[in-house]
Amino acid sequence: xxxxxxxTTEQAVELTAKIIAENIGIKPDFVLGLATGRTMExxxxxxxxxxxxxxxxxxxxxxxNLDEYIGLPPEDKNSYRYYMNYHLxxxxxxxxxxxxxxxxxxxxxIAEGKHYEDLIKRAGGIDLQLLxxxxxxxxxxxxPISALFSRTRAKSLTPATYAQNSPLFDNPEDMPxxxxxxxxxxxxxxxxxxxxxTGASKAEILAKxxxxxxxxxxxxxxxxxxxxxTVIVDEAAxxxxxxxxxxxxxxxxxxxxxKYRQ
Ligand code: GLP
Numbered sequence: 068x069x070x071x072x073x074x075t076t077e078q079a080v081e082l083t084a085k086i087i088a089e090n091i092g093i094k095p096d097f098v099l100g101l102a103t104g105r106t107m108e109x110x111x112x113x114x115x116x117x118x119x120x121x122x123x124x125x126x127x128x129x130x131x132n133l134d135e136y137i138g139l140p141p142e143d144k145n146s147y148r149y150y151m152n153y154h155l156x157x158x159x160x161x162x163x164x165x166x167x168x169x170x171x172x173x174x175x176x177i178a179e180g181k182h183y184e185d186l187i188k189r190a191g192g193i194d195l196q197l198l199x200x201x202x203x204x205x206x207x208x209x210x211p212i213s214a215l216f217s218r219t220r221a222k223s224l225t226p227a228t229y230a231q232n233s234p235l236f237d238n239p240e241d242m243p244x245x246x247x248x249x250x251x252x253x254x255x256x257x258x259x260x261x262x263x264x265t266g267a268s269k270a271e272i273l274a275k276x277x278x279x280x281x282x283x284x285x286x287x288x289x290x291x292x293x294x295x296x297t298v299i300v301d302e303a304a305x306x307x308x309x310x311x312x313x314x315x316x317x318x319x320x321x322x323x324x325x326k327y328r329q
Contacts, residue, residue: 068296070277070314071324072305076109076265079301082327083197083263084113086297088123090195090259096127100196100249100257101155102207103132103147105235106265107199108154115158125161129190131183132168133198133207134248137221139171145236146171169219169247179247180219187253196257200264203227204272204285208248211284217250251289260296262287267303274307 073079087110091097101107117123132147141148148168156166167186173179187193198206203225209217210225223245224232233239254260264273276287277298290296305311318324 068277068291068293068298069317069321069324070298070300070305070308070310071318071327072308072311072314073299073301076301076303079263079265079299080109080113083110083261083299084117085327086261087114087195087197088117088121091123091125091128094194095124096129098129098131098190098192098194100193100254101130101132101151102197102199103134103150104199104201106263107197110197110263111154111158115155118159123159125159128161129165130161130167131187131190131193131249132166133196133254134246135169135171136243137171137176137245137247138243141171145241171243171247173247176221176247180221183219183247183249184253193257195259195261196254198254198260198262198287198290200262200269200272200276200287201228202231202268202272204276204287206251206254206262206287206290208246209251209254209286211286213251213283213286215255215281215283215286215289216252218253219247219249221245222248251283251286255289255293258295260290260293262290262296262298263300264298264304265301267306269304270306270308273298273300273304274309278309 135147139146169183170179208222233242236242275285281288281291
């Protein structure tokens with residue numbers, strides 16, 4: 068794992084978008100795993116800008132989102148399909164048929180989980196999975212005590228997640244209490260993981276995920292097992308990390324990162 072601390076949120080966001088863009092440049096038919104949430108809005112704005120101004124080409128890309136609320140149709144403005152269309156897909160040259168999210172309206176939940184796993188497999192697996200972190204340490208919607216080998220399935224959300232996400236709904240009570248999510252095991256099969264965490268409110272849970280024990284109580288801690296994982300954070304989110312100086316030292320001295328130094 069590498070932890071890269073950037074001074075500002077803007078720099079953390081820019082670096083995240085830059086890494087994604089470089090990968091797409093190298094492999095135009097890139098399979099990109101995407102995340103939702105407030106943190107990612109700026110990343111999608113930056114990727115959209117790169118498409119507009121720097122000709123970043125998504126025409127051959129495929130995407131797979133981590134999760135979707137159960138019971139929300141795609142046209143509901145709180146669905147993650149709506150979020151993705153609004154923040155990214157409508158602003159870039161991606162073929163929407165190549166963009167995937169679990170179907171929140173699926174009647175057979177078990178079949179939907181299997182179907183999503185099949186789609187990922189048929190696409191050749193995910194090249195890079197973008198991740199945020201929930202206030203309770205979740206990745207996707209893998210809430211505490213989710214099996215670390217879990218696959219795409221329906222999951223009940225915790226009160227902490229409800230408190231975190233319900234303010235985004237016009238009527239907070241409309242937030243579904245369940246969602247489909249890729250499993251921790253599904254996420255771990257991505258060839259590379261890129262996690263972005265910003266803001267002081269995430270400092271404590273980020274430290275637990277990165278420097279704490281590997282535990283299903285903080286499903287983000289599973290990324291400690293991934294062979295190719297980069298975590299990008301701003302100073303505010305890095306506040307509780309014990310080994311900050313060590314992470315900075317690696318960034319300064321690792322040849323791979325020289326081109327990103329500011
Ligand atoms: C949701 C998503 C997660 C995301 C989290 C963080 O719960 N399911 O994938 O990491 O939000 O959200 P925010 O960026 O708004 O803090």
